[in-house]
Amino acid sequence: MNDGSAAVERIRGAFALAITDIGSVHGVPMLRLLKQDVPAVARYIHTDPHVRGSLSLLWAVDHRPREARYELCYLFTLADRKDWLLLSVDLTGGEREFASITPVVHAAKWYEREIRDLFGLIPVGHPDMRRLVRHEHWPKGSHPLKKEFDWDQVLGRVQGEYAFRKIHGDGVFEIPVGPIHAGIIEPGHFRFSVAGEPILQLEVRHFWKHRGVEKLFEQQRLTEAVPLAERVSGDTSVGHGLAYCQAVETLLGVTVPPRARYLRSLFLELERLHNHIGDVGAICNDTAYVVAHAHCGRLKEQLMQLNDRLTGSRFLRGVNTVGGVSMDLSGVQLSQVDAELQAIEREFAGIEKILFANASLTERLENTGVLSEHIAWDHAVMGVVGRASGIDRDLRRDRPFAAYHECPPKMAVYRYGDVRARMRVRLDEVHDSIRLIRALHRQLPMGLLITQSVEVPTPGQWAISAVEGWRGEIIYVVMAGAEGRIHRCKVRDPSFVHWPAIQWAALGNIVPDFPLINKSFNLSYAGNDL
Amino acid sequence: MFRIMKKSLATGVVTGQYPAAKSPTEPVSREAIEKAKPFRRSLTIREVDTGSCNACEMEMNALANPVYDVERFGVHIAASPRHTDALVVTGPVTVNMERALKDVYKQTPDPRLVIALGDCAINCGVFKGSYAVTGPVERHIPVDVRIPGCPPRPAEILAVLDRLRGAHTETDE
CATH class of the missing domain: 1.10.645.10 (Cytochrome-c3 Hydrogenase, chain B)
Structure with missing residues (x-):
């Protein structure tokens, strides 16, 4: 764990005022931060040549009924020896907003959207605030991982449509695929924007299989x-x-x-x-x-x-x-x-x-x-x-x-x-x-x-x-x-x-190559949608 | 080319090399067999996953491998519900897939059969009760055949398809 603690020392040197506490969870060093400093520290961990951390996981916890607070945890894997480093920040007193790190750490993009959907916490500054897990027909305010949300309740249904990113231009058209595909595979939606054969943009719209x-x-x-x-x-x-x-x-x-x-x-x-x-x-x-x-x-x-x-x-x-x-x-x-x-x-x-x-x-x-x-x-x-x-x-x-x-x-x-x-x-x-x-x-x-x-x-x-x-x-x-x-x-x-x-x-790539690319990744829809 | 031929010759016939299925726990109803009669020798199926864990899909895919080779019994897997005689539905029906399932059912020409494959499709399995699950398949569309298991083995799926084609009843000519 030398490398992990060396990184902790470096971060402490650079952000002495941001850190409220240094602890460890089963051997993984954990820094508790002030809310407003998270993006700066995350950016430092991600880009500093001696630390080079990549975001491995970002998750939230609703501590109620034991304590009235939400906690956000960021797990980084450091490049050199693959040590782990944890950041943690509390949202107390009914606070629902936290500073998004997506503008500085791209890998946080889906995690923060997921937290917004499941906990109703808002990543301020996130470049993409569309829903991720909750499709548009989910009623407003239904955030399943909040403790007051009953696990077996019946969700209502409202009107709404997902806004795909549009590409405009002569000869640009969209190909929607899914959620039900031609082969025996899991459901997911792919929206291709193409001009001729090459793909200009692909947007993945998943979470059809969200089972809670x-x-x-x-x-x-x-x-x-x-x-x-x-x-x-x-x-x-x-x-x-x-x-x-x-x-x-x-x-x-x-x-x-x-x-x-x-x-x-x-x-x-x-x-x-x-x-x-x-x-x-x-x-x-x-x-x-x-x-x-x-x-x-x-x-x-x-x-x-x-x-x-x-x-x-x-x-x-x-x-x-x-x-x-x-x-x-x-x-x-x-x-x-x-x-x-x-x-x-x-x-x-x-x-x-x-x-x-x-x-x-x-x-x-x-x-x-x-x-x-x-x-x-x-x-x-x-x-x-x-x-x-x-x-x-x-x-x-x-x-x-x-x-x-x-x-x-x-x-x-x-x-x-x-x-x-x-x-x-x-x-x-x-x-x-x-x-x-x-x-x-x-x-x-x-x-x-x-x-x-x-x-x-x-x-x-x-x-x-x-x-x-x-x-x-x-x-x-x-x-x-x-x-x-x-x-x-x-x-x-x-x-x-x-x-x-x-x-x-x-x-x-050309559209007919996408199935091949997709196969070479062979990703799980069920494991993604949860 | 020579290598490929050599490989094929050395491999020989693998079709049918699997342990026999235990007899299906859920019998295929007479009505279902009756309903499948027009298709008898060529049942075209379309698989729809409404929230499974992917294990049922893998076993459905296994049916197409050389060991089971389901096509030899006249069972085809179609790419569109409009070409389909039987819908095979896997998984509990999630909130997000409910509408898609109903759409697919509407797009399937009559006469049509619905086969609920796996425990989740039949009774939601471990996902029962969740806010994100609306219920088993039969809550949304009528189900004709049930194949229990988590997941059912390919041989078990084959056995049920066999019965559905009337292969094991006295009505078979």
């Missing part, structure tokens, strides 16, 4: 909400389940037994594997290269059937539980995994050779949907998309969880930021996941699967946890309420960060 997940968490007990976390984004059941469990374990002071840590990593890699292989096939399919799609589809199916045999769930649901894992893998099962993965790796290597030998495929993928490193950094992009744009971040290496201390991943970083780079990151990670699963199996310790805890955290205590899922960084903030319940649970799927970035990656 964060409010539903608040109705649950800390130890019982894992099934809900696993259904935030079904394709990332292990990632979300694990991130939630880790946050609660930190709150309860539980140390997870070594065998459970290893199995968690193993399940997380199995999830990465079937999703990455499926994505490689789907990218090829969107260039009409169906041979590769068929092969990848069958390998993915093989892996999901393996998951089913191992755990009784094709999506590995129910493996994580607070304190450890709920099921063990026998030596026989693990040998079966090894044998099956060996066959899959051999087959996949063969498919790779076919892919790389195909010039027309390469032609479609290269220079398509380029997300430059600069834009990726501005949007705090990470995960597969980030690593394809030169952002060297991976929580498995940077903030090791589960068994990644003992079994670190090999990094796959590319700089071009095009569809091909995103596919190459996935190709490399497929091989690395298989290597990791083998290593985890080899080093798998014997012992207990779960640590029981009798402790009940004091209301108001909270913890952050982050997991490198197959898409990228999944972050959970869990705050304890009275009697072992959840007071607040902030869920952040990487998709929430990457959707705004895809709007930039699409610019200048």
Whole structure:
């Protein structure tokens, strides 16, 4: 944590008067600031060459009924050693306005709009005050995460229409797509402004699937909400389940037994594997290269059937539980995994050779949907998309969880930021996941699967946890309420960060390439909309 | 080219390599089979997600992979509700998707079937009661077939589609 505290010292040197208190939350340094100074401090953290923090999460908490205040928290990941740094600011005495940091930290854009919708707090100075989560037919004043808002109330319906940004000019027209798409995919709306073929502007209008997940968490007990976390984004059941469990374990002071840590990593890699292989096939399919799609589809199916045999769930649901894992893998099962993965790796290597030998495929993928490193950094992009744009971040290496201390991943970083780079990151990670699963199996310790805890955290205590899922960084903030319940649970799927970035990656490309670009990001709608 | 052919030959036939489904817990009603009769050998379906977690979508997509290859039974997946015989709806119906679902239903030509796929579509699952969820699919449009599961396995979906086509009833010729 040296680097984190060095950053704290620098900020203290520059903004002595702005800081009211310096504390720490489970080892993460936290600065309490005066309200008006947040934009200046955020700008400093974001731009100072010695700090270079990228905004990883921005969330709000309604502390009522315990205390009559709202709190805003800003989580930065510092560039050098990927340490975390927290800023916090209070809104007391019925204050509803806070200073927007979006003009200086672009990545805050959606977070602040989300806070405005869900808490009714107003980011003063935000360049885009349209609604984000609450569509226009939601009645005025309905802010679901305020404590006085009943979780099960029936919303009324009013008239209203979203104002898309217009581009004017000769021959400019709009193409609306969605919310219901032609393929079997989740609902979302894309509005293209085009002149001829090239995309001049893409606006993403999402949150059709908003199910009130964060409010539903608040109705649950800390130890019982894992099934809900696993259904935030079904394709990332292990990632979300694990991130939630880790946050609660930190709150309860539980140390997870070594065998459970290893199995968690193993399940997380199995999830990465079937999703990455499926994505490689789907990218090829969107260039009409169906041979590769068929092969990848069958390998993915093989892996999901393996998951089913191992755990009784094709999506590995129910493996994580607070304190450890709920099921063990026998030596026989693990040998079966090894044998099956060996066959899959051999087959996949063969498919790779076919892919790389195909010039027309390469032609479609290269220079398509380029997300430059600069834009990726501005949007705090990470995960597969980030690593394809030169952002060297991976929580498995940077903030090791589960068994990644003992079994670190090999990094796959590319700089071009095009569809091909995103596919190459996935190709490399497929091989690395298989290597990791083998290593985890080899080093798998014997012992207990779960640590029981009798402790009940004091209301108001909270913890952050982050997991490198197959898409990228999944972050959970869990705050304890009275009697072992959840007071607040902030869920952040990487998709929430990457959707705004895809709007930039699409610019200048032709409309028929958008499905391909979208596939190469493969973002979750459910995890974004919550 | 040689590499691709070699790969295909080495792979052989994978279709049908999946464990058999347990018999569906919710039987397909006689009325639904009757309603599906005009389509019998070629059921065209359109999938509509009204708020699922994406797991049901992944299993629907899996139906199209070479292992299940649903097309061999005459089941096609259409891009538009206007080309559709059966709507497959997944997820609880969210406040924001309610209108879109009703629109899609209106755009689907009669005779039409509605299949509620997955626990959420049938009873809202873990999202039940939320302010942002308006209720299960049948609150908004009539549902003919229910396929429970969270999510149902592709083999289970196939089994229900099989019954719907009358493949397992005495009315089958």
